[in-house]
Amino acid sequence: MNCKLCGSNKHRKRSGSVRDNKDLDIYECCNCGLVYLSESYQISDTFYENSKMHSSFDFEKWRKQTFEDDSRRFESLKNTITNKKLLDFGSGNGGFLKLAKNVCTKVCGVELEKAVKEYYEKDKIELFSNLNECNKKFDIITSFHVIEHIKEPIEILEKLKSMLNDKGRLIIEVPNANDALLTIYESEAFSHFTYWSCHLYLYTQYTLSLLAKKAGLKVEFIKHIQRYPLSNHLYWLSKNAPGGHEKWGNFLDSKELTNAYESQLATLNATDTIIASFTKEN
Numbered sequence: 001m002n003c004k005l006c007g008s009n010k011h012r013k014r015s016g017s018v019r020d021n022k023d024l025d026i027y028e029c030c031n032c033g034l035v036y037l038s039e040s041y042q043i044s045d046t047f048y049e050n051s052k053m054h055s056s057f058d059f060e061k062w063r064k065q066t067f068e069d070d071s072r073r074f075e076s077l078k079n080t081i082t083n084k085k086l087l088d089f090g091s092g093n094g095g096f097l098k099l100a101k102n103v104c105t106k107v108c109g110v111e112l113e114k115a116v117k118e119y120y121e122k123d124k125i126e127l128f129s130n131l132n133e134c135n136k137k138f139d140i141i142t143s144f145h146v147i148e149h150i151k152e153p154i155e156i157l158e159k160l161k162s163m164l165n166d167k168g169r170l171i172i173e174v175p176n177a178n179d180a181l182l183t184i185y186e187s188e189a190f191s192h193f194t195y196w197s198c199h200l201y202l203y204t205q206y207t208l209s210l211l212a213k214k215a216g217l218k219v220e221f222i223k224h225i226q227r228y229p230l231s232n233h234l235y236w237l238s239k240n241a242p243g244g245h246e247k248w249g250n251f252l253d254s255k256e257l258t259n260a261y262e263s264q265l266a267t268l269n270a271t272d273t274i275i276a277s278f279t280k281e282n
């Protein structure tokens with residue numbers, strides 16, 4: 001299996017396992033560093049259409065779960081998106097769009113999951129069930145934790161690019177393949193927890209910029225951000241389990257420490273998340 005991004009046929013096996021499919025191996029391209037699964041079979045669209053991936057579809061609970069991420073994204077992008085026409089690709093429960101709606105001239109979502117429809121109607125947010133249904137152009141297209149699910153990421157980025165106005169921006173957030181828990185601390189427990197058959201590719205700053213260039217996009221910036229605080233990492237290392245921020249966060253994660261830890265991980269390219277802004281080449 002050749003690397004999707006650079007074509008190299010040399011890969012090494014990463015340690016760890018795919019939590020929901022033990023038959024799969026995790027590969028890392030020796031040339032560019034793209035992380036991919038040994039068999040990237042296409043998860044059918046119907047899986048996502050009817051997945052109700054989110055806890056027997058308690059919508060309010062799902063919105064609560066994503067509120068922190070939705071707010072973080074909104075606050076960091078507020079200035080960029082004000083008075084702009086915005087599309088969120090893979091818009092999930094619409095939590096980000098609900099916030100963006102307050103400052104954008106227009107917001108739309110694209111979401112395969114059918115069960116969200118009535119909630120978008122309630123919030124008066126236009127929704128499309130796939131990209132081809134939406135033949136409009138936008139100033140800003142966002143996509144948070146979606147691209148890693150996509151089997152043909154270059155094609156999707158090209159498609160999104162074609163939907164941007166001339167000075168438009170594409171803003172992509174994905175998990176970082178070089179998460180400190182894997183690359184620095186080498187947490188074995190985490191390496192059997194984090195990989196998931198739905199994440200067909202995991203990107204780094206370098207491979208995400210390579211992907212953008214292949215799709216004819218220009219990298220404006222790629223930033224490292226850390227979603228999970230120090231307490232979560234210490235808990236992994238001590239107890240080999242997730243959720244440490246809920247148990248230890250209240251006495252460990254001061255604002256100063258959290259910010260300093262994020263900055264430090266960012267200098268090592270080892271945060272858990274990367275966010276990129278791309279513009280059209282020209």
Ligand SMILES: [Zn+2]
Nearest residue numbers: 003006029032
């Ligand atoms: Zn490669």
